[in-house]
Amino acid sequence: MTSIENTGNDNPVPNNKISDIAMAEQGTSLWKDAWARLKKNRMALFGLAVLVLFSLIALLTPWIAPYGYEQQNLDLGATPPSAQHWLGTDIFGRDLMTLIMYGGRISLAVGFVATAVALLIGVTYGALAGYVGGRTDAAMMRLVDILYALPFMIFIILLMVVFGRNLLLLFLAIGMVEWLTMARIMRSQVQALRQQEFVEAAVSLGLGPVAIIRKHLVPNALGPIIVYTTLTIPGVMLLEAFLSFLGLGIQPPQTSWGLLISYGAETMEEFPWLLIFPGLALALTLFSLNFLGDGLRDALDVRSSKD
Amino acid sequence: MLRFILLRLLQAIPVILVVITVTFFLVRAAPGGPFDSDKAVMPEVKAALEAQYRLDLPMSQQYFAYLGDLAKGDFGPSFKYPGRDVNELISAGLPVTAELGAYALLVALILGGLAGIMAALKPNTAQDYIPMSFAMVGICMPTFLLGPLLVLVFGIYLEWLPVAGWGDIPGDKILPSLTLGAAYAAYIARLGRAGMLEVMSQDYIRTARAKGLPEWQIVVKHALRGGMIPVVAFLGPAFAGLLAGSFVVETIFQIPGLGRFYVQAAFNRDYTMILGTTVFLSTLIILFNLLADILAAWMNPRLRAQLGESK
Numbered sequence: 001m002t003s004i005e006n007t008g009n010d011n012p013v014p015n016n017k018i019s020d021i022a023m024a025e026q027g028t029s030l031w032k033d034a035w036a037r038l039k040k041n042r043m044a045l046f047g048l049a050v051l052v053l054f055s056l057i058a059l060l061t062p063w064i065a066p067y068g069y070e071q072q073n074l075d076l077g078a079t080p081p082s083a084q085h086w087l088g089t090d091i092f093g094r095d096l097m098t099l100i101m102y103g104g105r106i107s108l109a110v111g112f113v114a115t116a117v118a119l120l121i122g123v124t125y126g127a128l129a130g131y132v133g134g135r136t137d138a139a140m141m142r143l144v145d146i147l148y149a150l151p152f153m154i155f156i157i158l159l160m161v162v163f164g165r166n167l168l169l170l171f172l173a174i175g176m177v178e179w180l181t182m183a184r185i186m187r188s189q190v191q192a193l194r195q196q197e198f199v200e201a202a203v204s205l206g207l208g209p210v211a212i213i214r215k216h217l218v219p220n221a222l223g224p225i226i227v228y229t230t231l232t233i234p235g236v237m238l239l240e241a242f243l244s245f246l247g248l249g250i251q252p253p254q255t256s257w258g259l260l261i262s263y264g265a266e267t268m269e270e271f272p273w274l275l276i277f278p279g280l281a282l283a284l285t286l287f288s289l290n291f292l293g294d295g296l297r298d299a300l301d302v303r304s305s306k307d
Numbered sequence: 308m309l310r311f312i313l314l315r316l317l318q319a320i321p322v323i324l325v326v327i328t329v330t331f332f333l334v335r336a337a338p339g340g341p342f343d344s345d346k347a348v349m350p351e352v353k354a355a356l357e358a359q360y361r362l363d364l365p366m367s368q369q370y371f372a373y374l375g376d377l378a379k380g381d382f383g384p385s386f387k388y389p390g391r392d393v394n395e396l397i398s399a400g401l402p403v404t405a406e407l408g409a410y411a412l413l414v415a416l417i418l419g420g421l422a423g424i425m426a427a428l429k430p431n432t433a434q435d436y437i438p439m440s441f442a443m444v445g446i447c448m449p450t451f452l453l454g455p456l457l458v459l460v461f462g463i464y465l466e467w468l469p470v471a472g473w474g475d476i477p478g479d480k481i482l483p484s485l486t487l488g489a490a491y492a493a494y495i496a497r498l499g500r501a502g503m504l505e506v507m508s509q510d511y512i513r514t515a516r517a518k519g520l521p522e523w524q525i526v527v528k529h530a531l532r533g534g535m536i537p538v539v540a541f542l543g544p545a546f547a548g549l550l551a552g553s554f555v556v557e558t559i560f561q562i563p564g565l566g567r568f569y570v571q572a573a574f575n576r577d578y579t580m581i582l583g584t585t586v587f588l589s590t591l592i593i594l595f596n597l598l599a600d601i602l603a604a605w606m607n608p609r610l611r612a613q614l615g616e617s618k
Contacts, residue, residue, distance in 0.1 A: 146321070146322055146325065150322065150325070150326060150589070151326075151547050151550075151588065151589045151592040151593070153547065153548075153550075153551040154551075154585050154588055154589060154592075155329075155330075155585075157569075157573050157581075158330065158333060158334075158573075158581060158585055159333070160573075161573045161576055161578075161581060162333055162334060162336065162578075234447070238449055241449060241451070242449065242450075242451060242551070242555065245451040245555060246554060246555065246558065246570050246573075246574075247570075247574060248570075248573055248574070258451070261451060261452055261455075262451070264455070265451070265454075265455035265559065268455055268458070268459050268463075269459075269463055272459060275452075275455055275456070275459070276456075279452045279455075279456070282449070282452065283447055283448060283449075283452065286447040286449075287443075287447045290443070290446065290447055
């Protein structure tokens with residue numbers, strides 16, 4: 001039973017007789033350790049703060065946006081940043097800050113939802129492959145290898161063209177692409193974990209595979225999962241912005257940072273702020289996610305384990 | 308080694324077949340036929356068109372006929388613009404895109420390689436932090452943002468470089484190549500740094516030092532080969548990324564390359580054009596992945612030994 005405590009932590013367990021209480025304490029101390037290490041990493045903390053702030057803004061946008069989303073002022077037109085419009089207005093006289101806030105809702109939503117889809121598929125698939133092992137595992141991972149070799153960017157474009165550009169499809173298409181790495185990571189984790197005594201104990205207690213995966217394997221592999229999730233979100237957001245920039249992603253009247261950047265690029269000669277502010281929002285978010293991901297990797301001591 | 312190459316080639320074939328099959332049926336599953344236009348077309352004309360493009364045949368026969376065409380190197384016609392076909396588009400666009408990609412790769416390898424090596428030689432000093440901070444910026448800065456920003460600064464404000472075109476005005480190739488190459492320079496810098504750091508701590512480097520070799524010779528002759536293996540392995544995936552990046556860069560700089568044509572075809576919903584181009588591009592990407600794998604294996608003596616290479 002003692003090996004539970006040692007899975008993510010190299011410190012010897014001082015008192016392993018009082019099983020339940022010690023275990024609970026040890027379990028939290030892994031996360032406490034990680035948090036202490038993360039707190040020392042200023043860039044990661046900065047990233048976390050930016051992300052929390054942006055997420056809060058995105059959630060509260062309908063109530064805190066300075067102007068209405070569809071509120072135009074054609075007489076005003078495009079104006080540089082001013083006291084009334086902190087980030088200026090676009091060619092229809094719409095408040096840029098409001099647009100960026102609403103665009104951020106979509107960009108962040110795509111990032112989180114598509115990553116969640118990838119997470120769900122990848123973790124389930126990888127855990128099953130790793131747990132069952134043998135030929136099933138070989139066949140399942142072979143499929144992942146084949147899918148890895150497919151040029152997905154082109155496939156997503158194809159999907160968007162064939163089935164129309166809608167948000168739900170975008171979530172699914174991106175999620176379907178990004179689960180592969182997650183599956184590989186989860187599988188290697190599970191393969192390592194299932195040799196351990198606590199899994200054996202669970203098996204001998206008569207727990208089914210689903211329960212073992214859910215209650216024992218996934219919680220113990222949480223570190224790598226969290227790290228790679230954090231690093232997947234920027235990739236997903238980039239993909240959405242890339243598609244929207246080409247006109248193949250989010251469609252008006254909805255907007256996203258990628259779409260705002262694309263409009264901004266068209267008129268940047270006269271109205272550079274229309275490019276710079278949405279670009280800043282996206283770049284800052286991507287930065288934050290990358291820094292946080294790197295920081296978490298160090299804090300949770302996750303080595304890059306791809307196979 | 309030869310066995311390894313053959314094995315990898317054999318593995319690539321089913322992948323390419325999957326691509327062709329999925330793409331073909333996806334495009335056929337698209338709502339609306341290719342000739343459902345706004346104008347009313349006479350039934351006879353429609354039937355003739357459908358016969359010409361084999362749309363009157365059952366799906367399975369269409370599929371095998373398409374496979375036959377592909378085997379002959381014919382990627383199919385455009386339904387949207389009669390008279391045009393995918394091959395024409397490829398022959399017009401590919402040289403431009405290939406040139407752009409080659410320059411971008413050059414930018415990435417030179418900038419990224421140098422930065423990575425510099426950083427690895429003096430880890431945890433300014434010589435490490437400065438290039439690596441730039442690399443972090445490069446990774447987080449999307450191509451479609453970097454491109455317009457570069458245009459804004461160097462093209463519009465400073466007026467140093469042309470803002471669009473390809474081969475029309477001297478210097479108009481600089482900004483697109485830089486834009487496309489920047490992100491990969493960043494990745495290569497990070498990979499190169501990690502690879503070099505690992506190699507520089509190996510025993511044979513210490514031996515080289517003990518022999519009294521000058522530092523630059525140790526780096527160039529001994530460390531570089533091993534340290535650059537991760538970079539070479541990255542070139543395969545980088546190629547796919549470069550291609551996707553060329554969609555954006557060619558759109559921003561109005562370059563008449565394959566990427567721009569592809570995006571236009573996607574925008575116009577020119578299904579057969581997309582089908583042909585997708586199959587072509589995918590095959591290209593898969594082959595490049597293969598090439599990078601083989602190159603990385605060839606460069607890695609340990610892996611070569613594992614493969615039972617005696618040559």
